Amino acid sequence: MRGVNKVILIGHLGKDPEVRHLDGNNVVANFPVATSESYTTKEGNRVEQTEWHNIVLWRKLAEIAEKYVKKGSLVYIEGRLRTRSWDDKDGNKKYITEIVGTSMQMLDKKDGGGSSSDAQHYSGHSGSSSNDSSDIVLDEPNDDLPF
Secondary structure, three states: OOOOOOEEEEEEEOOOOEEEEOHHHOEEEEEEEEEEEEEEOOOOOEEEEEEEEEEEEEHHHHHHHHHHOOOOOEEEEEEEEEEEEEEOOOOOEEEEEEEEEEEEEEOOOOOOOOOOHHHHEEEOOOOOOOOOOOOOOOOOOOOOOOO
16 A cells, blocks of 8 residues: 655745755755644633744756745645754764655735746646646755755
8 A cells, every 4th residue: 555645835934945056957945934823722812833844845846936935935835744864973863854845836926027827836746737847857866965
């Protein structure tokens, strides 16, 4: 039996995307996204809880994030959960859990200037877009870089 690893988030960027251009014309973008929920306690106090998620986007999706989103932008992200580990400079094992995005939609209102449909919604799944970037595969290269 196969498993399912799917994450759907709607939240605000905590900072501008960090974009790196790697060998082989690969581009990767990293940024945190905050999701919040609130509830009222028995005493009537309103409590808001914010969860931070590490987002990783590759190739065309990373380029779109670099160009169109910034700190505070509201985004819809679909992807898969990934946990990786590495050894720090002192030999301690470190872990990070990330969402590797496969689709992103910008939910902010447009600024009056027309933006392309690619800028509003992009999915890295093959066949999901009618433009020339629909055949992009979002599998990341194997590296040991903690980012």
